Amino acid sequence: MTAARGQEGWPPPALDPAGPMAGPLNTLSWVLIAMVVVVTLVVLVSLWLALFGPRKWRKTLGGERMILVAGFAFPAVVLTGLLIYGLTTTRQLSAAPQPGEMRIRVTGEMWWWRVAYLDDQGNEVLQDANEVHIPVGRPVVFELDSADVIHSFWVPRLGGKMDMIPGRRNYLRLQADEAGAFGGQCAEYCGGPHALMGLVVVAHEPAEFEAWRARAAQPAAPTALPSGAAVFDRAGCGACHTVRGTTFNGMAGPDLTHVGSRRTLGAGILPNNQGTMAGWISDSQAIKPGNRMPAYPVLTGQELRDVSAYLESLK
Structure with missing residues (x-):
């Protein structure tokens, strides 16, 4: 998997948990690593004894009883134990939302993330994209959907990955115990620019x-850059994109x-500034081949400067 190029918090130290949902998975990872080391050592020692050891050992290791015990019974017991331990460790992370829990719905789309903040009844109160904001010290239930193919939501420092399957809603609890930005990535190959489908959890x-949520719930302020808004309108951008507080209402x-x-x-692939915004609008296909936004080579340099300045002013 290729790291998303400009994404804050990526690549993450996957074995450095920053919340209680990631802690058990970190422990489980170390248990599996330790098991791999032990099994590898046992196999190497057994192989050496079978090839170069005393005749007694070679006869014992090649016997029918040893094959049954070491080849079938031992792996079955170990793998069953690990399965039970893993399911016990993670079962609470994917339970359905309970009353009073904060809920965020993330929908995977080719190749970006639609983010919706929900009220206690599951109604959408705020929409964003490719960036999720959560409070420190509070568990958040992520409702994970897909609009097209199978994606997978993964923020390594906050928890394990969870698949996003068309027609099915999965749940994942995450919690951050410290403020900061935590990189995430689609962890299931979904075609095209899958490796460039990143996100950040802040x-x-x-x-x-609460201050951020209050600001985000407000519509866009009246623009002081009417020429940029006019370019946005003439290019038909409002047919696909919403800017609340304006006539642009594409979905x-x-x-x-x-x-x-x-x-x-x-x-997640570019830092956000006016220059990168202009480049993305001009030819997003050269930056992220296969994404669903068309290139706009018809826009002049001045029009690109105007529309990118307008979009950068939407804060």
Whole structure:
């Protein structure tokens, strides 16, 4: 898997958990690593004895009883024990939401993430894209959907991966115990630019999170850059993108109401600034081949500067 190019928090130290949901998985990983080391040593020692050891050992290791015990019974017991341990460790991470739990719905699409913040009844109250904001110290239930093919949601420092399957909703609990940005990635090959389908989870202290949520719920402020908004309109961008507070209400692509405040562009592959925004609009296919946004070679240099400045102002 290729790391997303400009994505904050990536590549993550996968064995450095930053929350209680990742801790048990970290322990499970070390148990599996230790088991691999032990089994490898046993196999190497047994092989050496079978080839070069005393005749007694060679006869014992090649006997029918040893084959039954070491070849069938021992692996069955070890693997069954590991399966039970793993399921016991992770079963609470994928339970359905309980009353009062914070809920965020993330939908995998080719090749980006639609993010919706939900109220207690499961109604959408705020939409974003490719970036998730959560409060520190509070478990969050992620409702994971797919709009097209199988994707997989994975933020290594906060928890394990969970598949996103068309027609089925899976659940995953994550919690961050420290503020910061945590890189994530689609962990199931989904075609085309799969390796460039990244995201970032940003954990805020509770008061800071509430302030962010209040800002994000507001519509876009009246623009001081009408020429850029006019280019956005003439190019038909509003047919695919929503900018709340304007007449642009497309639903096919990411919500751009506050796109200027996001850390990255293109689902984690570019830092967000006016220059990268202009490059993405001009020819996103050269940057992320196969994505569903068309190139706009017809826009002049001035029009690209105007529309990119307008989008960067949406904060």
